[in-house]
Amino acid sequence: MRRIEHPGPADSERMTAIAGSAVPLRFVLEPGLAVDAAIAAGLTRAGCIGGFVEFRGGRCEPFRYVMPAASSDPRYVAWYSETFEPVGPVNVERACAIIGVRDGKIFLHCHGIWETSEGKRMGHMLAPLCRVAETIEVSGIGFKDATFEAMPDMETNFTLFEPVRSVGSRPLNMNAQVLLARIRPNQDISIAIEGICLQHGIERAKVYGIGSLNGVHFSDGSQLESHATEVLIHDGRLEDEDGQARARLAIDVVDMNGVIASGVINRGDNPVCVTFELVIKALGG
Structure with a gap:
């Protein structure tokens, strides 16, 4: 998978997720x-x-x-x-x-x-x-009890959103139904979402979010090779696929030349460039 080297030290924790009411x-x-x-x-x-x-x-x-x-x-x-x-x-x-x-x-x-x-x-x-x-x-x-807070990020040298719980809020059950999450560079966005959901006991979910990917490879074979992009998830889901919870992400993306593309992306072939911020809502059933 494509990899991008940022100037600062990489944080050992590549995904952060917290539950919120x-x-x-x-x-x-x-x-x-x-x-x-x-x-x-x-x-x-x-x-x-x-x-x-x-x-x-x-x-x-x-x-x-x-x-x-x-x-x-x-x-x-x-x-x-x-x-x-x-x-x-x-x-x-x-x-x-x-x-x-x-x-x-x-x-x-x-x-x-x-x-x-x-x-x-x-x-x-x-x-x-x-x-x-x-x-x-x-x-x-x-x-009401959690948010994204802009913090300096040593790895990328940007100030980036990080999910945090408010001071004094009560801890929630690990199997909470809605999560705030952030994915760091060089993690495949689909696999990262699956990992977060597995950790929190979520088997089906709606996924919302924005971020950047290092190029984009779509399921129809088309590609954007720009190393920096701006991405919007316009239909994100975690669904059962042959007994496994799999992320299916349909996105809109623009590259450095202003080219806009839309479609479902390949699982395992779309690494984060700088950051990706998510809200994940568990679905019943």
Whole structure:
């Protein structure tokens, strides 16, 4: 499997997952607010400190985003492109925001696909610089006792989300039904999800998340060879396959040239580049 060497020492723990007491989220983003402020307001009203939300449509203006790019700085294996500033309103086709805390404030990490005046584009939404142009309904899962916290990461030299439980929260049963997780570089994303679920006694699940992969190999034989990508899971599941719990991930991805691809990825052939953040919800039956 492809491997990428980051400049710092590799953490011996390649996957982190914690259980959280989850509540369903559904609220609207009010026009005139920045996307991050609008989501923070909805999360606060629900009494939550972390989680994720999904966009299935919505208009923003102005809108700002970046894409993955090569790094000229040896401290990083990849970086971000210049900031793209589409003219006029942008329609968000679908996106996922992982919600956590950075410097004591609610912070968003959001990947998605959007329609701009120049056509369909994909990347990393700069939520503080994007303004809600009309009421947008979002849904997701919130956590009252756990969140993702932005922390310096020695291996990659980035500041990255790490799942944490809130101070003073009661420990949950190992077989909790919803998990917050992070996968580190060079781990196959599907096998890592299976390992986390096995550890927590989950046999069937819905999987939500965003991150980066070192190239992408799809089940139909197509490939993206860019070593840095931005990825959104638009349909993630853990299902029984011949008596084994197997992850099936359909993703959207953009490479460093702006090429967008979508489809089901190969299990065992898609390693994480920098990080991957997940919310995993167990299903009954």
